[in-house]
Amino acid sequence: MARAYSIEEQLTWDELPAELPPEQLEAEAGTAPDEAVMPPPAATPQPAAEPGEPVFNSAQYGATTPPWSAAHAYTNLHPPKNPTTATVVGNFNCTEAGFENQTHHIVLDFGAMPFPVLEGQSIGIIAPGTDANGKTHFARQYSIASPRNGERPGYNNISLTVKRVREDHQGKPVHGVCSNYVCDLKVGDKVQVVGPFGASFLMPNHPKSHIVMICTGTGSAPMRAMTEWRRRLRKSGKFEGGKLMLFFGARTQQELPYFGPLQTLPKDFIDINFAFSRTPGQPKRYVQDVMRERKADLAAMLKDGQSHFYVCGLKSMEEGVMLALRDVAVEAGLDWDSVGASLKREGRMHLETY
Ligand SMILES: Cc1cc2nc3c(=O)[nH]c(=O)nc-3n(C[C@H](O)[C@H](O)[C@H](O)COP(=O)(O)OP(=O)(O)OC[C@H]3O[C@@H](n4cnc5c(N)ncnc54)[C@H](O)[C@@H]3O)c2cc1C
Numbered sequence: 001m002a003r004a005y006s007i008e009e010q011l012t013w014d015e016l017p018a019e020l021p022p023e024q025l026e027a028e029a030g031t032a033p034d035e036a037v038m039p040p041p042a043a044t045p046q047p048a049a050e051p052g053e054p055v056f057n058s059a060q061y062g063a064t065t066p067p068w069s070a071a072h073a074y075t076n077l078h079p080p081k082n083p084t085t086a087t088v089v090g091n092f093n094c095t096e097a098g099f100e101n102q103t104h105h106i107v108l109d110f111g112a113m114p115f116p117v118l119e120g121q122s123i124g125i126i127a128p129g130t131d132a133n134g135k136t137h138f139a140r141q142y143s144i145a146s147p148r149n150g151e152r153p154g155y156n157n158i159s160l161t162v163k164r165v166r167e168d169h170q171g172k173p174v175h176g177v178c179s180n181y182v183c184d185l186k187v188g189d190k191v192q193v194v195g196p197f198g199a200s201f202l203m204p205n206h207p208k209s210h211i212v213m214i215c216t217g218t219g220s221a222p223m224r225a226m227t228e229w230r231r232r233l234r235k236s237g238k239f240e241g242g243k244l245m246l247f248f249g250a251r252t253q254q255e256l257p258y259f260g261p262l263q264t265l266p267k268d269f270i271d272i273n274f275a276f277s278r279t280p281g282q283p284k285r286y287v288q289d290v291m292r293e294r295k296a297d298l299a300a301m302l303k304d305g306q307s308h309f310y311v312c313g314l315k316s317m318e319e320g321v322m323l324a325l326r327d328v329a330v331e332a333g334l335d336w337d338s339v340g341a342s343l344k345r346e347g348r349m350h351l352e353t354y
Helices: 007-011 022-029 177-183 217-235 259-263 287-293 295-303 315-331 336-345
Strands: 084-093 103-109 122-126 140-143 157-163 190-197 210-216 244-250 271-276 307-313 349-353
Touching (some): 122 177, 140 177, 140 217, 157 177, 157 217, 210 217, 210 287, 210 295, 210 315, 217 244, 217 307, 217 349, 244 287, 244 295, 271 287, 287 295, 287 315, 295 307, 295 315, 315 336, 315 349, 336 349
Parallel strands (some): 210 307, 244 271, 307 349
Antiparallel strands (some): 084 103, 084 190, 122 140
């Protein structure tokens, strides 16, 4: 399903944004599940819809408004027609699999150019050169992985978590234009950036607000940003409580971005749950399997009006995750229709899958 622009985003437009190219719409539709992090259909049987019963539509639960206590997000300060330039100040390994692996942690510095961002927002990067039709490449979106005050606090820089696309959603070998360009960048290189984008996938800022983060692969970028912001608040004595719960899936531990740094976070700060789908000799586990194992704690979160849910990663994870949440709610005696509707209405359920 293609994303819809939120009302907030639309209110910031002076002119209509460029239409999404067919390739991106196709990528966002993502029909074929990626075996890498998603179960084959038979692995996690889902209740089939009875004849006449509506098919489960996970996207309907995604909020288009931010949590009430989110900070104001600036959007489209640098629109596609007028990109700004950032300088690469870092290109690091962020998996145990090594630098040559597919996922990189990239740091971009904006120098004196104002580029205010919030956790959960994304930017667009325009790869140099032209496409097969001789047109400038369209901007690819990347979630910001750093908190609002910079990858390095107090600096005008942001980080990204970028995975090289080497095969398409059907497993056919391809050379992803922008992801490979970004992963090959060297310190000192200049990059064309547009954005920031996104005015609803934002974190709550009020005391005792809980955050449940559910992600696969590079979907961890916004979760890293939110976690790091709360970690910095806690370090400076300004953290006012609220739980952090993370469900994070990848094929193997070695391929999971930021596995090492996650180990150093205190257990009383964040409740981390990993799911690995291809650990040799181990049964396949996907994020929704682990969510079901943690149903008592998730049910408590669903009952609490201070809880905010964020889902980010492959499009194909969305349905399994939402079905798991629904089942957890129903098993706990909650009315899922009203819980799901409140989460959406109150800006407490955010879905960003691609
Ligand atoms: C809101 C949003 C946030 C995003 N955040 C991130 C992020 O934080 N990190 C990140 O790495 N990516 C992220 N993406 C995906 C990113 O925008 C690009 O789509 C991705 O990097 C592929 O671009 P490309 O130019 O390399 O591939 P293209 O040259 O555009 O595509 C090459 C081929 O690969 C297929 N393809 C495209 N994307 C994928 C994919 N992800 N997996 C498998 N096949 C694909 C295409 O259908 C096409 O056939 C995000 C997308 C959205 C919409």
